[in-house]
Amino acid sequence: MSGIPYFEDVTPAHGTLPPRAWWRTSDAGSLDLGGTWAFRLHDRAPRDAPFRRDGFDPRAAPGWTTLRVPGHWVLQGHGAPAYTNTRYPVPVDPPRVPDENPTGDHRREFDLPATWPDHGSAVLRFDGVESCARVWLNGTDLGSFQGSRLPHEFDVGKLLRRRGNVLAVRVHQWSAGTYLEDQDMWWLPGIFREVTLLHRPPAAVSDVFVHAGYDHRDGTGTLRVDAAPGGRVSVPELGVETATGETVRMPVEPWTAETPRLYDATLRTPGETVPLRLGFRTVVVEDGLLRVNGRRVLFRGVNRHEFHPVTGRTLDVATMRRDVELMKRHHVNAVRTSHYPPHPAFLDLCDELGLWVIDECDLETHGFRHVGWRNNPVDDPRWTPALLDRARRMVERDKNHPSVVMWSLGNECGGGAGLSAMARWMRERDPGRPLHYEGDPAYPDSDVHSRMYAAHEEVDEIGGAEEPGAKPFLLCEYAHAMGNGPGGLTEYQRLFEVHPRCQGGFVWEWIDHGLLRRTADGREYFAYGGDFGEEMHDGNFVCDGLVFPDRTPSPGLTEYAKVVEPVRVTGRGGEDRELTVANLYDFADLSHLAFDWTYAVEGVEVAAGPLDVPPLRAGASGRVRLPPPPDHALGGEAWWTVTARLAADTAWAPRGHRVAWAQVPGPPAPAATAAEPAPVPAGAPRRDGTSVRLGPAVFDARTGALTALGGLPFTDPPRLDVWRAPTDNDEGGARQPGGRTAAQWRQLGLHRVHHRTDAVRLEDGGLTVRTRVAAAGTGLALRTAYRWAADGAGVRLTVTVDPEGDWPCPLPRLGVRFGLPARFGHAEWFGGGPGEGYPDACAAALLGRWRAPVDALQTPYVRPQENGARPGVRWAELRERPDGGTGVRITGAPERFWFSARRWTSEQLDAAAHTTDLTPGDTVWVHLDHAQHGLGSASCGPGVLPAHRLDPAPAVFSLRFTAQFVE
Template identity: 60%
Template sequence: MSERPWYESFAPPPTARPPRAWLDSDAPRLSLDGLWRFRYAERADGPLDFTGPAFDDEGWDRLPVPSHWQLHGYGAPAYTNITYPFPLDPPHVPDENPTGDYRHAFRLPDGWPGGPAVLRFAGADSAARVWLNGVELGRTTGSRLATEFDATGALRPDGDNVVAVRVVQWSAGSYVEDQDMWWLSGIFRSVDLLARPEGGIGDVEVSAGYDHRTGAGTLTVRADTPARVRVPELGVDAATGETVRLPLVEPWSAERPRLYDATVGTGTETVTLRIGFRTVRIDGGVLTVNGRPVLFRGVNRHEFHPDRGRAVTEEDMLDDVRLMKQHNVNAVRTSHYPPHPRFLELCDEYGLYVVDECDLETHGYGEVRWRGNPADDPRWEAALVDRMRRTVERDKNHPSVVLWSLGNESGSGRNLAAMARWARHRDPSRPLLYERDWTCRDVDVYSRMYLTVAEVEAIGRGEEAPLPDPALDARRRGMPFVHVEYAHAMGNGPGGLAEYQRLYETYPRLQGGFVWEWIDHGLRARTPDGREYFAYGGDFGEVLHDGNFVADGLLFPDRTPSPGLLDLKKVYEPVRIDATGDGGLTVRNGHLDSGLSHLDFQWTLEDDGEVVARGALEVGDVPPGQSVRVGLPALPATGGEAHLTVRAVLAADEPWAKAGHEVAATQVPVRAARPPQPPPAPVAVRRDGGLVRLGPGVLDGRTGRLVRLGGWDVDGPRLQVWRAPTDNDRAPHGQALEPLWRAAGLDRLTHRLRDVTVGGDGVVVRVRVAPASSDGGLLATYSWSAPAGDRLRLVVDVDVDGDLPGPLPMLGVRFALPGDLDEVEWFGRGPGEAYPDTGLATRVGRWFRTVADLQTPYLFPQENGRRAGVRWASVTGGQGGGVRVDGRSPFGLTVRPWTAEALDRAAHPTDLAPDGRTWLTLDAGHNGIGSASCGPGVLPPYLLPAAPARLDLELRVL
C-alpha cells in the first residue's frame, strides 16, 4: 500500500509552533512579501528538487506574494456555494490537484540578531509544505489561519537564504473549507521572518474587564515569560500576571472605541498593545456589553477584492471599516473564517463588534444527508479543535471580538462539542455561537438563518416551536437570539428590512442580526473588445458552479454602495426622528452608551421640490435609550406640496467620516399637494387621413397608438406586465416566482386590439392582453383626450379578464421615445431606485439623472432603476426640448435605453447596448422584491395582485 500524500492527513501540522497572539513587537521582522519565483503544475506529485538552495529557478515565472495564482493566469477560478468540486472521499483528493511551487531568496539585513527565528505564514490555501535552505520545516493546513515554524537551525546568518514552498489546491483541509466563495489557491497572506530574542515575549494574553456600576476597570496581562506591563495614561506599571484594579476607566464599545496604549517588555523585547476595557455577559437571557443590552446592526463579511480575491490590502480593509461606519453598521461576522489580523485591529480602533468565526464549513455534506460529516467524525477531532485553538489564540486580545463562532453550516456532532469545550475552558469571557445545531447544546447564543418575520417574532415572544428534549428546550429559551444571516443582499434588494428591524427593537431577546453579505464577489474581467465587467460562477468554464450566487453583497465588487446598502443605513439608524402628529418631533437615541452631543440636527423645507428655508434644531444631549420631544421651527408659508426634512449629521470630523456626514434623517409632509383640478372641456379631435390629431398628439387611427407628440416620434402605449426577473424572483434557494410567471406566460403576452372608437372630443382604444394557451388575461382601455392645446391626457384602466393568477411582476404602460432624449428630471422619491419594500433611503424631492445614471448595474442584469412616488417627470435631450408626464396620482417611473425583454436576455451588463430609443415606463404598481434568493419571499402587503388598476396621466411637449 502506497504512503498517503502529506496533504491527505487528518492531523494538524505536527511541526508547527503552538499558536499565539498576533503581536506588534519591536523585535526585528523581515517581510518576505514581493515577487517570488513560481512554477505551476496540474498535479501535486512532481519532483522535490526545487527545495534545495542550489536549484536553478531562472526559467520560472514570477508571482506576487500575497496573491492567488488563478488570478494571474494559472488554472482558473471556480465558484460553488455548497457543492464540493471533488468527490467526498476524505481525506483523499483527486490526482488532478493544481499545485504551485514557490521559491524566494533573501538575505538577512545588517544588524539582524543571531539566535532563534520564526517563519510565519499568515494564510496559504489550502495546504503548504515548507523548506528553508533545503531543510523541511513542516506543513500548513487551515487556509485562513496563521502557521509558524521554527527556522533557527536552517537560517543562514550570512549569504542567501531560500524559502521553498509547495502549495496544493486540494487537501484534506478542503473538506472543512466549503465556504460559499471562489476556490482560489496560493500564498494569499503575508510571509514574515521574525527574530525571537532570548528572554523575549512569545505570547501575551490581555484580560481587561469593566464594571459598569462603578466605572472601575480590572487589568491582568499574562505572558509566557516574566515582563513589565505599562499603561502610562493610567499610571500602570505592574508585573505580568498581576491584577491591577483601576478605580475609573473609560470603557470600549463600538460607539466609543476607547483604547489605551500599553507595552509589555522584558530586557530584550517590547510588545505594544491597545487595550480596551469591556465586559461581555449574558444576563437574564440578554447579551450585554458593559452592562447594556447590545443590538447588532450587522453584516457578514468575506474578504474580497475584484482583482486580488482574498489577498486584501490594508486599504481594502480600511475602506470596508469606514463604509460600515458610514452606513450605521456596528457589527461584523467574519464569515466564515478569521479575517486578516489587521482587520480586527481596525475594528478595535474604529469601533465594530465582531463575531470571530473559526475556519470551518462542511456545507456540501448536506448533499449526501450529512453522511461522513467531519463535524461528527472522530478522525477530524484534533484538526477541528486545532482550528478553534488557532482562532482564539491569535485573536484573543481584541476588545472588538465579543463572540466566538465555532464555524458555519457544518451540521452537528461531537467535534463541535469538543471545540466548544476547549474554547469555553480557554476563554470564558466570551460567549459561543454556532447556528446549524438548533438544539444549541454547545453554545450560549441561539442563532438561526433566513427566518420569516413571523418566525422571528415568535422567538421574540418566546413562542418558538419546542425542542423534543425539555431540558434543552428550556435552556435554549433562556438564550439571547441573534439572526446570524438574514436579508440576502443578492441583486435588486433585499426587501423587507424594516420589518425585521422593528422586531429587533421591540423584543429584548432579539439582539439584531447580520445581513448576508457585505460585498459582491465578482472578479474583474473584460470582453474581447475590452469592455469591463465582473465575472461570476460559470464564466471560467467550470463544469460545476453556482452562477451569480457569489454576487450577493451590499457593495458592488468595486466597493460602490448598492441601493440595498443605502436602505440598510436607513434601517440601522441609531437615531429615530419621528413626527408626533401635534406639530412636533420625537428624537429617540438608540445608541448603547452615547448621547447625541456629537450630532447636529438640521432642517430643510422644500416647496414642490425647491428649497425655500433651512435651519438648525436644538435637540440637546439625549441619554442612550431615551427620547425627547422637539418643537418644529416656525416655517414660512408654501404654495405647493411641502416637505420638511430633518437630518442628524456629525458635528465634527470622526476617523470614519467628515463633519456633516448624515447619520439619520426623516421627512415630514407639511402641506399636501393641491387636489387635481377638474380637466377643462377637451379640445376637439381632428382626422387627417388615417391619423387622428388630438392636441399635441397624433394617433394612428387604425391601431389607436400614439405615434407623435409635438415634434417627437413616439410609439405607445403598450401594456407592460413583465419585468426582467430579479435574483429574488429567480430564488435559487427560496420560493421562486419567475418559473410561475413564465409558466403563466407573463413573459410572452400577446396584444389583440378589440376596437378603436374616435369621438368628437377623444379616442378610446380597447386591447386584450393575454398569454398563449390561457383563457385568462387583462383588458386595457386607453382613453385619450386633450384638455388643452398643448396637453394630452391618457387614462389607462386595466381589468382582469378570466383567471389570471397573481402576483403580477408589474403593471404599467411603456412608450418608445427618441434615443437622444437621455436626461430625466422628476419630482417624487429619489434619488435612488425604489420598489414597494425597498427604497427606504429615498425622499420626496426634485431630482435629475441621465438615462445611463438611472440604471443600477447589478452583476446579473435584472429589473432595476425604478423611481417611486413620482408626481411628474420630464425626459429631455441635450439639445433642449422633450416630453413631460404628470400624474393625477403618483406613479412609478422607469427610463431605459433598452427594453425589459433585452434586460431579461442579458447575462452580464456588457450584453446590453442602447437600441436607439429611450423606453419610458409608467407603472401603477410593482411586485415587491423580498429576499427569496436565499430566504423568505415578498411579504403579503407588498404583493401585486391581479386586480383592476388605473393610471391617469397628462403628457405635454417641452
C-alpha cells in the same frame, strides 16, 4: 493514515510552533518576504521532494515563471478560479483528493538585512495559504500545514544565513483540509497572506493574553496581562505600572462599538517591547439577553468575506479600512467574519473604529449535505485534532481584540462531537466570550439561538415566546443581498426593536465576489461562476453583497443604512410642527450630532436652519418643535427635511456626514395650487386621414396608438406593461412561499405577451382604445382600456385593467411603457430619489427634485436585472438637454407612480448575462408604473411579504402627458 500523502493526512500540521497571539509590531526585527517569487505550476501533486530533484532551482528545470506573493496563482494567469456554493469541487471521499490536484511551487531567495541581530532565534510566519503547504528553508524540510485562513509558524533560527537563503513552498489546491473549507466562495489557491521572518531575541514575548473587563455598576476596569516570559505592563494614561499576571482595578472609559475607547499600553520583557491597545468591556449572556457592559446590544450586522475583484482574498490594509469606514458610514455596527478568521489587521481596525465582531472559525463542511452527511468530519473522531487546531489558532491569534465579543465554531457543518470538543476548549481557554453556532434553541455548544433566513413570522414568534432559560436570538444570516434587494428590511428591524430577545442579525453579505475581466474591446465587467469554464459551478450566487465588487455601495446598502439608522425622527407634519427624536444607540448620547432642517416646495429649497435637539442619552426620546413655515411665493407640495450630522470629524467620516434624516409634510398648499388643474377642453377628437388628433396629440386611427405629442414623436406608444427582467430574488429558490416567482411568470408567458386591439372609438369627447393583453398558450388575460382626453396643453390617459381568469401568482409590475427618440436622454423628476426604490425597499427614498442622465438611472448589478425605478414620483420629464430643450412631461393624475427609463428594453435586460451585454439602442424606454411587485429575498430566504405583493386585481390609474419646449 500512514502511507498516504501528507496533503491527505487529517493531521493539521507537522513541524509548526504552537499558536499564539498576533500583534502589529514590536521592537524586535522583522523581514517582509512578500514580492516577486519564482513559480511553477503542476497539474497534479508531485510525489517527489523538489530539493531532491532540482534543488527547487529555476535554472535547473523548465517551467518556472514569476508570481506576486501574497497572491493567488489562478488570478495571475496560472489556471483558473472556480466557484461553488455548497458542493465540493472534488469527489466526496474524505480525506482523499483527486490526482488532478493543481500544485504550485514557490521559491524566494533573500538576504538578511545588515541590521539583523546575530543573537536570538527567528520564526518564519505564514498568515494564510490555501489549502495545504509544505515548506523548506535552505534545503531543510520544515514541515507542512493545513488551515487556509489561519497562521502557522516555524522555528528557523538555526537555518538562516546572512546571504543566499532559499525559501521553498509547495502549495496544493486540494487537501484533506479542503473538506473543512467548503465556504461558499471562489476556490483560490496560493500564498494569499503575508510571509514574514520575525527575529526572536532571548527572553522575547512568546505569547500574551490581555484580560480587560469593565464593571458598569461602578465604572471600573479590571486589567490582567498574562505573558510568557513575565514582564511589566504600563498604561500611562491610567497611571498603571504593574507586573504581568497581577490584577489591577481603576476607573476607565469602556470600549463599545459606538464609543471605541482604546488605551495605549506597553508590555516589556528583557528581550522585547510590544505595544498593546486595551479596550475594557465585559460580555455576558444573562436573563435571555446578550449584554455588553451591562446593556443589551442590537446587532446591525453584515457577514463579510474577504474579497477584492482583482486580488481575491489578498487585501491590503487600505482596502480593509475602506470596508470598515463604509460600514460605519452606513450604520453597520457588527461583523460576522464569514466563514473564517479575517486578516488580523482587520480586527485592529474594528478595535480602532468600533465594530462588534463574531469571529468565526475556518470551518464549513456544507457539501456533506449532498451525501446525507455521511462521513462528516465534525462527527468523525479522526478529524477532532484538526478541528481543535483550527479553534486554537483562531482564539490564540485574536484573543486580545476587544471588538471580538463572540467566538463562532464555524458554519453549516451539521452537528457532531468534534464541535462539542471545540466548544469545551474555547470555554475553558476564554470564558469571557460567549459561543455562537447556528442551531436549535437548545443546542448546547452555542450560547445564543442562531438561525439563518428565518421568515418575519418566525422571528416574531421566537421573540414573543416566553420560555424559561431562553437564549438570545440572532439571525446569523438574513436579508440575502443578491442583486436588486433585499426587501423587507424595515419589517425585520421593527421586530428586533419590539422583542428584546431578538438582538438583530447579519445581512448576507457585505460584498459581491465578482472578478474583474475585460471584453476583447477593453470593456470591464465582473465575472461569476461559469465564466471560467468550470465543470461545476453555482453561477452568480457568489454576487450577493451590499457593495459591488469595486466597493461602490449598492441601493441595498443605502436602504439598510436608512432602516438601521441610530436616530429616528417622527412627526405628523402639516400645521403640527412637533417632532419626536428617538436615540436608538445602545450606549452613545446625541452630543456628537448636529441637527438641521430644510423647507422645500415642489422639491425647491426655500429656507433652512439649525434645529436644537438635546443630547439625549441612549434609548431616550425627546420632543422638539420646528419653526413656523417660511413665507415664499412658490405654490405646491411642501416638505420639511430634518437631518442629523456629525458635529466633528471622526476616524471614519468627516464633520457634516449625514447620520439620519426624516421628512414630514408642510402645511397644505392653497387649493388653487395644490392639485392638478381641472381638465380644460381643447376640442373634440377629429379624424385626419389615418390619424386622430386630440388636443396636442396625434394617434393612429386604426390602432389608437399615440404617435406624437405637440410635434414630438413617440417611437413606441404607451401600452400596458407587466414584465420586468427578473431580479435574483424573483428567480430565487423555493425555501419560502414566494420563491420561484420568475419561473411562474415565464410559465405564464408574461415575458412575451401579445396585445390585441378590440376597439378604437371616439366617444365622450375623447379617444377610447380597448385591448386584450395575453400570452400564447394561456387563457389568462388582462382586459385593458385606454381612455385619452384633452387636458389643456396636454392629454390625460386613464388606464383601466381587469384580470381575466384565475391567476396563480403576482404580476411583476403594472403600468405603461413607451419609447422616445434617443436624444431625450436627460431626466428630471419630483419624487423619491436620488437612487432606486421598490415597494419593500424604499425607506431610503428621499422626496425631492432630482436630475440625472438616463444612463445614470441604471444600477449596474453584476448580473443585469430589473433596476432603476424611482418611487413616489409626482411628475417626471425626459428632455434633450439637462437644462431644457424639447421634452415630454408626465404627471400623476393625481396618483404617484414609479418612474424608470433606460436605453434597452426589459427583454434585452433579461437576456443579458453581464453589463457588457447591454448595448444602448436608438430608443429611450420609459416605464410609468402604477404598481410594482416587491423584492423580498427569496434568492436565499423569504419571498415578498403579503403587503408588498402585486396580486392581479382590477385597477385604474391616470397619467397626464405634456410636450415641453424650454429654451
